[in-house]
Amino acid sequence: MPKRGKKYQDSLKLIEKSKVYDVDEALELVIQTAKANFDETIELSVRLGVDPRHADQQVRGAVVLPHGTGKTRKVLVIAKGDKLKEAEEAGADYVGGEELVTKIQNENWFDFDVVVATPDMMGIVGRIGRILGPKGLMPNPKSGTVTFDIEKAVKDIKAGKVEYRVDKESIVHVPIGKKSFGVEKLKDNFVAIIDALIKAKPAAAKGKYLKSVVVSSTMGPGIKINPAKLSD
Structure with missing residues (x-):
């Protein structure tokens, strides 16, 4: 594993490794830990309780984010x-x-x-x-x-429509905006994606559906969010 830079190490100190945060706390932290000298993208990664090898457990769709992604797409x-x-x-x-x-x-x-x-x-x-x-x-x-x-x-x-698709590791990666959006706008976008993922839950998915939820900035460490507090 390559050695991380000082900014990353400083960011890591702000996070309690074993803690799962609520959404607002996590988004405040992800903004604090985005220390690069550009407007970092904030990404949401959700591990789902599905087996993507089976056609009836695919999770795929699209959602228009209330505040867009901060990037103009061609x-x-x-x-x-x-x-x-x-x-x-x-x-x-x-x-x-x-x-x-x-x-x-x-x-x-x-x-x-x-x-x-x-x-x-x-x-x-x-x-x-x-x-x-x-x-x-x-x-x-x-x-x-x-x-x-x-x-x-x-x-x-x-307007800011993003596609989501579960990968072979059962994880969905979606951008939820830029650091400059602030907590409120990032939270609106976060909620829109989580709601879309819950609605897209395959009938064949058994057990816990939202297994882990993590937010991170382009150059920063991941911050865990408590999936139990998100309607499942």
């Missing part, structure tokens, strides 16, 4: 006909059809954060599934990125 829309104009008017950064799929394929072009596609273009988008998939960029109906309602999809993403 949206690429793959569509045709009237939907191209709709995408442009909604504020998409890049709009097009098959020529954009070719550009990604041939030029390794990735100047975007989210891909939205209309269902009738998914056959074409599927050609670059192997390229988009590993980067987490493949459009998906569950996260609202395969849709004919292009205007809503683009506006939601621009």
